[in-house]
Amino acid sequence: MNSSDMASRPGWSLKHFLALFLVVVFPLLVFGILGIVQLRDAREAEVRQEASRLLDLVEAEQERIIEDVRHLLVALVETGAGRMPAPVCQDTMARIRARYPSYLTIHLSDEAGVVWCSTEPSALGKSVVDRPYRIEALETGEVATGAFMQARTTGRPAIPFALAYTGPDGARVGVVTVLLDVGWLEQYFAQKPLPQNAAVLFADRNGTIITRVPELPSLAGQPLPERFKPMLGGTSKGMEEAEGLDGVQRITAYSPIQAGVRDLYIHISLDKAVAMRSVNAATLRTSAIFLVLLLAAGLAALWGTRRFLRVRMQAEQSALKAARVLASTVDGVLELDRDWRITYLNDRAKSLLAQDFSLIGKRMWDVFPELKNDSVYAKAMEAMTRQVPTDSEFWGVRTQRWYWMRAFPTDDGLAVYLLDISRRRKAEEDLRRSKDHLSLALESAKAGTFDWDMTAGRGTWSEESCRILGLDPRESEATTETWMRIVHPDDLVPHGFAEWDRLVAERKRDARLEYRIVLPDGGIRWVTSIGRIRYDESGMPVQFSGLILDITDRKSLEEALRDAKAKADAANLSKSKFLAAASHDLRQPLQSALLFAGVLHRHVNDDKGRIPLASLERALDTLKNLLDSLLDVSRLDAGVIVPQLADFALGPLLDEINASYAPIAASKGLAFQVDQPTNGLAVHSDRLLLGRMLRNLVENAIRYTERGHVRVTCKPVRDGIAIRVRDSGIGIATEQLGKVFEEFHQVGNPERDRSQGLGLGLAIVQRLSRLLNHPVSVTSEPGRGSLFSVEVPGAVGEFVLPPPAVPEPMQPAEGSGRLAVLIDDDVIVLMGLRTTFREWGYDVIVAGSADQALERLRGTERPPDLIVADYRLRDRQVGTDAIARIRELVGHPVPGIILTGEIGVECERDAARLGVTIVHKPITPRLLHRAVQALLEAEAH
Structure with a gap:
């Protein structure tokens, strides 16, 4: 029966046409509405997923920064920053400020709560005695996290982290504080901008708002509205749809203070109206289509049964196509005929393929010939020839994206659905790399993993953990009894139980246990177990997971450092005693000799007396300079000596050295020679300090030369002059060359005979070398002598040698009876x-x-x-x-x-x-x- 027969049948009227119209259109209308509802639900789920993903990214970045802050606090405390002198600490803070991000501010406060060292000089002298985080850090000895505060140095909202440091007696005497201000968010979102409809909010454990991005005026420091309090105090992450702080209805993913970053509330919200804008537009378009269809169907009913039936068929086809498109808006959709010609693309397909309508009517493999070499070609051919659905993943060479293709056979050819999976593939690749990096890091750090069920008293050790513990992973069962059997008996009670009981009693999440392991061969190995404890609702520990590290080398190094420090302290004490004695015992008699030598000038009239008197004064002056050099070692170490650089002639300085040390060398039967430069060489240096360097080198050469010669020469090199002191003494072994410049180190004096000096001469030379930037080098051969060389820069400009100095006669002071x-x-x-x-x-x-x-x-x-x-x-x-x-x-x-x-x-x-x-x-x-x-x-x- 055709439509004309129906139209000619008796009783067929407009009412029947309308009834037929409703019967045909109503299912399409319901189907369209359901499609719109499903589309809106899918879009809302996407928005929720996007908010959750952004929350995870921001939370992970915050966790990383807080972990870095904790490591920085521990490093500062363990390296003894709290026991540094204030200038040294401040210099360290300046270097830290240059290397660390600007959103980190570091303070060190003393027992009175006064800041004495900081990366922000303006903070020095300020009091933090009443800060809750400082009090908590001093009481617990653990890292304390504070609530919202306004940093006084920067004026920006910040979160404080604090850790107490100890004094020499082990008591907690001060606190290291790191302020993390909201600048890290600015840097993070500068690199990874938020979507335009997104907002991020941070609040502390008290519900005080720290910051919001984008920023709202005067919001920082305000309490969270009541409608957010349930999200703040929750126990797990969640999703809510509520009005935001800007009055806009938002879909919000939140992380309570007990679920994600501890003591910090974070939520990310997306403007729902903006997020659903595309779906709303699609709904309007679909509604318009149905209105047109209804109008067309009504007109068709008026024009007759045939027209009506034709319109109905077209409406059904259009509705089915619209339904397919609406149901697949997340995917890109292509339709191919049996000749592989593209007959249809939706908007998503156009954006994925980065093409336009010109693709319609073109053969797929002509447009994208590179796909013929990919697995996608074989899968598409299989779907077309065998008429079975297939799927495949492939890399788009032109778009530089990963796709997942689903091909469905149709009567006309194929329907192909494309989904962009680039983000998923990247996440998988990042995960694989992270696993590789973690495995490499654990192997390099001599670390293994463990996971322990505290209720069952058993767990798992990785193969590396078994190796560290001296166990065979194939034969050893991971139980508490096995662990207790290999732990050193002396460590089992204080470390295995007492420390663990303290951690559990205080509900600590992070744990660190150090103990010794007795290996099967009887050897001892130091290990540390670092991990996180998980508790049940009653507060009982149920799981302990983390790392096992071999710290035997570190313990050996710590022991060596303690020995070295003890030796250094003993050396410093010896030097301090010597300097104190020299200052008191040598200055006084030398001062008397200088005064009486000056008085003799009036009473010595002939040349026979004046010449020895001049020699006496010169010898006393040399002794004065040597004493000053010796006593200035402590001042050199403290960095208070500032060189006075100037151009001066080298000849007079060498004359003084010749006059001072020729008699000493002669008394030992040595040939002493100072070769004067023939061309009047001039240098750029500090005359006094350079003289001290050369005197120390000459004294050292004479002291260790029993026969032969000591010779001082000058040689032009590069942009300066090399002053060399050569001797024919005992020489220095190769392994001793790097030690001769150390304090109290003497070659050939194992008994430490003080008649040969204190071993400070070359140590002073080394310090002055660094101070003046005059490199010192040494070559030597045992039994044949040594050669020390000092490179001094030449005079900066043209230097005219001054006329020979005429000794100034002593002029009596005009006391005039005063x-x-x-x-x-x-x-x-x-x-x-x-x-x-x-x-x-x-x-x-x-x-x-x-x-x-x-x-x-x-x-x-x-x-x-x-x-x-x-x-x-x-x-x-x-x-x-x-x-x-x-x-x-x-x-x-x-x-x-x-x-x-x-x-x-x-x-x-x-x-x-x-x-x-x-x-x-x-x-x-x-x-x-x-x-x-x-x-x-x-x-x-």
């Missing part, structure tokens, strides 16, 4: 000062203490014109106090000079307080005379 009070507890120095000042025309009062000086001043009616006092007097008195008491007696500030051998800051501080001049012992009469004259002239003006 009264000078001289105070020193060393009788010889005091007598030298009295004789010298009387030679200069002064009336003098001498005293061994402040009380004696005051007593003698009260016996005369003259006020003093000058006070010269030693700083360190007997009975713990100091010269500055003596000057202050004399000034108080006479009623006005008498000019004063502190003559001292002290090298500390205490003397300089006291002198600055009184406004008196400091002169360091030993000093020549000429220099003392200049200091006195300068002081009196300044007072007169």
